[in-house]
Amino acid sequence: xxxxxxxxxxxxxxxxxxxxxxxxxxxxxxxxxxxxxxxxxxxxxxxxxxxxxxxxxxxxxxxxxxxxxxxxxxxxxxxxxxxxxxxxxxxxxxxxxxxxxxxxxxxxxxxx
Amino acid sequence: xxxxxxxxxxxxxxxxxxxxxxxxxxxxxxxxxxxxxxxxxxxxxxxxxxxxxxxxxxxxxxxxxxxxxxxxxxxxxxxxxxxxxxxxxxxxxxxxxxxxxxxxxxxxxxxxx
Numbered sequence: 001x002x003x004x005x006x007x008x009x010x011x012x013x014x015x016x017x018x019x020x021x022x023x024x025x026x027x028x029x030x031x032x033x034x035x036x037x038x039x040x041x042x043x044x045x046x047x048x049x050x051x052x053x054x055x056x057x058x059x060x061x062x063x064x065x066x067x068x069x070x071x072x073x074x075x076x077x078x079x080x081x082x083x084x085x086x087x088x089x090x091x092x093x094x095x096x097x098x099x100x101x102x103x104x105x106x107x108x109x110x111x112x
Numbered sequence: 113x114x115x116x117x118x119x120x121x122x123x124x125x126x127x128x129x130x131x132x133x134x135x136x137x138x139x140x141x142x143x144x145x146x147x148x149x150x151x152x153x154x155x156x157x158x159x160x161x162x163x164x165x166x167x168x169x170x171x172x173x174x175x176x177x178x179x180x181x182x183x184x185x186x187x188x189x190x191x192x193x194x195x196x197x198x199x200x201x202x203x204x205x206x207x208x209x210x211x212x213x214x215x216x217x218x219x220x221x222x223x224x225x
Contacts (some may be wrong), residue, residue, distance in 0.1 A: 034213070043114070043202050043216030044155070100214060102155040 022088030135203030
């Protein structure tokens, strides 16, 4: 699986959009970009994933650059409950088992 | 509530004890996973089960022994652990073993004395 690079920490004001970047310059054509988050003392929570096109769901939007070497997770109206560690994971389709490799992520703090 | 439960939530054990961690998923998934999260380290995948068969074993020491009796239950049997095995142990499940997202339980906080 390709490696990802994320800033170790970010702050965002409550009510504003939180934009979390991720670099994955060695991504290959069959690798998907996944985002998970982990709120303190809880298990990770799936947020969104995409291959080429931008994706949106009730939690967030995922913007993937045209060359697929980087992506941005957008939380449109951050709340205090969005304070968590956010993980960007690039994963190859591997029929037979699904292997998520977590990095150190970005610690997002929402400021009141 | 993610549909994945883990018991116990906290466990303290001595190095000579034998204990088991339990995970149960109520989502009808057919793949289950054990992860370990040590302090200030990324999550590490330990084991993967697909359709009750182990398909991944990430060089985990034999003092950790997984068991998957059916697609809803996953156990992690522990014996003669070391203090450095103290960590948060997380269970997850997914619908299939291709693209489905994983649903994680709350974890078991294990302390080895």
